[in-house]
Each structure stands twice: as C-alpha cells, then as structure tokens.
Amino acid sequence: MRKRGCQNLGILFFCTIFLKMLCYGLFFFAISSKIGKRHLRIRRWIGKQREGVFMIPLWIWIIAVLLVVGIAVAVLLSSYENKRLTVEYYEIESEKIPEAFDGYRIVFLTDLHCAQFGENNQELIERIDECRPDMILVGGDMVISRESSNEEVPLALMKELSAKYPIYYADGNHELKLARNEEIFGVRYKDYVHSLKEYNIHHISNETIVIQSETGFISLTAFDLEKKYYQRFHVPRMPLSHMESVVGSSPGNIFHILLAHNPNYLKTYADWGSDLVLAGHFHGGMVRIPKFGGVISPQFQIFPKYDAGEFHEGETTMILSRGLGNHSIKLRLFNKPEISCIELKKRD
16 A cells, blocks of 8 residues: 655745745844834833833744744645645555446545635546546535535535545534534525435435445445544543444445544544545644644544544554635645555555
8 A cells, every 4th residue: 555645835935935034033133122112111011020010022023923923834734725625546456346436536635614625626536637537435524513614615516526436425523513403503404405305315314324336335334423423632541342333244255435424433433444544523633743743633632643644553544634615714735735656556
C-alpha cells in the first residue's frame, strides 16, 4: 500500500507574507514611537506603582506587533488554503478483493460543511471527474447543524454528481445533530434525506449493503456513532459489543468497507472486522506542522494520534481525510482541503 500526495506549496507563501507583514509592523512601530511621546505612561496597570504610573517596556510592544502580524498572516494563509483543493491518491491491496473490483476506483468525500469551490462547486466537480471514480462514498458532515444554515449547497453538489456516479451517503455528527434535535431544526434532516433519495443516492445508516458487479461483490457498512462518542475533552472507550449491537456482526470473508465518521475508534473498527475504514471529522487537525502533523481535533485532543492520511491496525487500513470545509473556526494552515481517490487492488 502506498500513498501519493500533492506536496504543500503554502510554506513559501507563508514565509513571504510573514516577512512583509513583519516589516510593515516594525515600520509602523518606529513611526508611531517618534510621533508619540518618548516615554508612554499609563495611569492604571495591574497594580499601582510608587509614582502611580508604569512605563510599557519595548519588548511588550515588539511582542504585541509580532502577535498582530502573526494573526494577520494566519488569516491570510488560511483564506488561501481553504480554497486550494488537492487530490490524495491511495491504493488498497487485499486478497479479499475480487477480480471484478481489481482497479475499482472510489472517491471519498467528507466534511464539506456547505463550502464551495468555484461557482456551484464546479472546481470540486471537475477534480472529482478527473479521478474517474466507479462510485462515490460520502462520509458525512456535508451540512452545518446551525439554525442559520441550510442544505442548498450540499444538495446541489449531490444532485449533479448523482447524475454521473453511484453515491453512497453516511451521516456525520452534524447530520445526526439535525436528526436528533427536531425541536430546534424541525424536519430539516428528514427533508434532506428525502432529497438525497430523490436523486437516487443510497443513504445508509447503521446497516450493511452489498455492492455487486457482474462477477463479484464487496460489502459496505455505515456506522452512526452516538453523541457521547463526539464529546469534547474526553474520548470514551467504545467496546466491541456496542458496535455489534448497532450494526451486527461483520460480513466475514467478504472485502468490507466501513464508513465511520470518527477516527478515534480504529481499534474497535478493526476488531469488528473492517478491511478498509473511511473517516473524517478531524479536518486534518486544523493546523498541520510539518513532521508533527495536526495540532488539534474537534474534541480538543492536542496532536491527536489520528489526524490525516493512512493508518493501520492489524489487517485493517483506515484512510482519514482532511475533509473539504470547516464550520465554527474556518482555519486551515498547511492543511489543504482533500478529495480522497482510492483504488482497490487484488493481491495475488
């Protein structure tokens, strides 16, 4: 198995912008210092000094300027990266893959959060077309569970893609929040799922289906995690018995794909019997530091074990997408939106 990714070109952009903003900040500081009083005094600081005044040290001004410059750079770079789509390529080899699915291509989409890439998401659609998928799997969080939001953008995207490709759609925590809180969101979830089905999209929830060709088949399960498995500051243990009580037993010797939005539970997914797990939710860790990975997860895990890319647990492979969009904090640094293009290969 191997992964081929597009190299991040944002580092040069970051350095250039940072140096420019740093120069502007220092220039502004020098000018303002000459124009203002030579010694700036304030009447109140943390405590009263003997003379009732306190001079702000030069180092505090420098730190303040650098902080402002850093924030400005982060905002500019994040705005740039939020629109820089990349395609990540993966190959999954297994003896369980039937010959009919040797070379079968899957595009995996997750965490759109109503983002748009070009007018009517045409840039996104074109990049998907370039992958020439045999089917599209959707891992959830295409919507935003907010009263002020709506589902027009993801529905328009799903409608256009469904005219070209078979699509299998599993929910993420945002879809499930809509579903579980009708007193807040009304029937938005029901209307959304109804529209998906009108477009002949297979919406699957806590069930296993068979994907069949003329001479072979594989299986696909969608696992909806309960709210407690998305709580912040704590990752509760998920026993295998819980997963089995929700989705039943694994299909056995059939090559099996699991759509499970939260990557934290790879060990449970592997013990259950998944061959390939497709997950999202973490948005790549928001900020990615070269050689260290993602910085923080939506559950406020610092440097989470699973952030983005390919992971292994026994005979199970998990592909964790960086996702396409974001919602509350629209921040991406060295972390471009991802389309995952996966090719299945039969191992001799």
